[in-house]
Amino acid sequence: MCIAALLCLWRSGPPPGRVRASRHAGWNDMRLSRTLAPTLKETPAEAQIVSHRLMLRAGLVRQTAAGIYAWLPLGFRVLKNIEQIVREEQDAIGAQEMLMPTIQAAELWRQSGRYDAYGPEMLRIKDRHDREMLYGPTNEEMITDLFRQSVKSYRELPQMLYHIQWKFRDEVRPRFGVMRGREFLMKDAYSFDLDYAGAVISYRRMMLAYMRTFQRMGVKAIPMEAESGPIGGNLSHEFIILAPTGESQVWYDAAFERMDVSPAAVSHHSPADLERFFTEMTTHYAATDEKHDPALWEKVQEKREGRGIEVGHIFYFGTKYSSPLGLTVAGSDGTPVAPHMGSYGVGVSRLVGALIEAFHDDAGIKWPDAVAPFRAAILNLKVGDAACDRISEEIYAKFAGDALYDDREERAGVKFADADLMGHPWQIVVGPRGAASGRVELKRRATGERQEVDLDAALAQIG
RNA sequence: CGGGGCGUGGCGCAGCCUGGUAGCGCGCGUGUUUUGGGUACACGAGGCCGCCGGUUCGAGUCCGGCCGCCCCGACCA
Structure with a gap:
């Protein structure tokens, strides 16, 4: 079986032995190399406040029109x-x-008297029959x-x-x-x-x-x-x-x-x-x-x-x-x-x-656990290294869709910076140094605290 | 809606005053290099200079109009 086919198997569905259920209905394949998460090193000129800047930089949103x-x-x-x-x-x-619905008929708003009272903040629309509609503000x-x-x-x-x-x-x-x-x-x-x-x-x-x-x-x-x-x-x-x-x-x-x-x-x-x-x-x-x-x-x-x-x-x-x-x-x-x-x-x-x-x-977002897009990011510092790949895949599989796997062929610094920016509560760093002996580095984003631990200990702690 | 500003490769910007072959940094691609905190070098791809019109031999640059976006204020989940 070729490597591509093996990868397909990895991607084909929820693997056994999940650590915890995903908060999402489906099991999304979340390898960074195949994810639309365009992080930015520089801040777009239009963003003033910190949350706006970070949302743009971390690749959470893109503006399509004013507001x-x-x-x-x-x-x-x-x-x-x-x-x-x-x-x-x-x-x-x-x-x-x-x-x-989002679209409402103007009629009801006339009855309550708010059709005129609401003013230009209300987006008014006409349908093909010239009926007055509106995109509901409430x-x-x-x-x-x-x-x-x-x-x-x-x-x-x-x-x-x-x-x-x-x-x-x-x-x-x-x-x-x-x-x-x-x-x-x-x-x-x-x-x-x-x-x-x-x-x-x-x-x-x-x-x-x-x-x-x-x-x-x-x-x-x-x-x-x-x-x-x-x-x-x-x-x-x-x-x-x-x-x-x-x-x-x-x-x-x-x-x-x-x-x-x-x-x-x-x-x-x-x-x-x-x-x-x-x-x-x-x-x-x-x-x-x-x-x-x-x-x-x-x-x-x-x-x-x-x-x-x-x-x-x-x-x-x-x-x-x-x-x-x-x-x-x-x-x-x-x-x-x-x-x-x-x-x-x-x-x-x-x-x-x-x-x-x-x-x-200064480095980015520090998501509270309850709302974070992923519970953890897995940083494979040396994609292509047998031990790093194996351990990363193993962890990724256990998280059953609640971890983002940075499988990009990027330098370690880039991965650290992006992980900090995106703000995953935990970072599991898999590097050639520890991988050979089955150890990974666990970093808590909120506190910056790091520890080098066995794979099982890491999973148990994050579990 | 009042006041101010900006539209130039994906992002950040210079060029505009004083018209003459469109530039820089980051990012992207290839190669070498590096190998745990945004590595370095080389080569390369990528731009109807927001749109329409005008002036001119020639407009990113000057003039007019339009569109879009941002900031301050008033207003708001």
Whole structure:
């Protein structure tokens, strides 16, 4: 059998003895020599902020028009990982996943009054019959319409629905790469409750889900009171994650650093737990530039300051949409009631940039384990060397698609630099020095710590 | 939308003021070299100089229009 045929066998499918399941559905063959991951030594002129620069340099995305990006294989994997964490935490509090279209008819937006109110940020389109359509910037009207078609009784409430879908807002000035693009991937959820008291519970539940979501991504998130809008009631919060290069200054109480939001500490089924949680989240001081109050800040015992990036926003808006769109359900006494609603967004694509802002150094990205495109990179420092090739292939096979194999015929320095740039949490360096005796070097990207270990020890540690 | 700037091989840039055969670095290909942190040398491929029009014997360069992109501000997931 020729070498090419052997290689084909290697590539033909999931090999046995996998170390851990891939976070992805399929088993992708990820040899760098056959991967569209165009890393750049120099920074493209258009990129200003660090996350944008690194996303371009690490080959995660490419811009195709102002504020519109193509997601290349590595970037796409990160996006999917973030999306999956968001999904799991939404599911965990009982929200139902669905999928609404990107293109909507103008008609519904006329009913809610937002067709004119939204302004030029909304991308308006005409179809071949000259019907007015739009590329959805959000989905309140649509979900309200869908809900009213089928839900008729208070017995069916409460409900919470969400989808993860591309949105378009025709920003006057897109910038910061995917952090402020025109096209963006967003998780938006909508809650329907019979009354205000119910809506408050939904709101708190979602706040809990958000705290857990961001915590899983390895970042500290702080809910900050936002403009409460016409409804009031103190129920509008922005979620800011801390990053040294964040867009705005934030002031907060160190108490946020100690909060336990695990299911063991707070049950989303228990209104009492939720209330305690909500109180905890909203009584300590936390503010961005606009809302910062020096007088109140003075009273904070343990002060913390930093920079932050908004990655989520939740708000309660009562019957703002249910009323004009005619959504009512029969109450227990038979009279129609307009449900109280809330909506809850997470900027999924924005998070890719935001996480890079939070986790990087001069050499490149330092992905948190939970969202990294690959758990590890295998750096074969001497492609063609029998021992290096054998060990590299062996490791690669065991990772079952969750490792990127740098099988390029490049110099060691190039591979190190690219691996650091791309930010895989672990690097497994297979060089002729150690390979002969079955040893590899294991490097932890986040800390820079390295150790030379046996192959099995390396796999066990990363496992 | 107000203000500013930039479009020249894949990336970063020079050339434009003062019109005359399109250049540099990186990257890419081949060879030698090197062999654990972006090695060195040689040779080579690659550019309707954003688009349209004008001036001129001649336009990357001057003039007009258009398009695209970036930055600051206002606005925003």
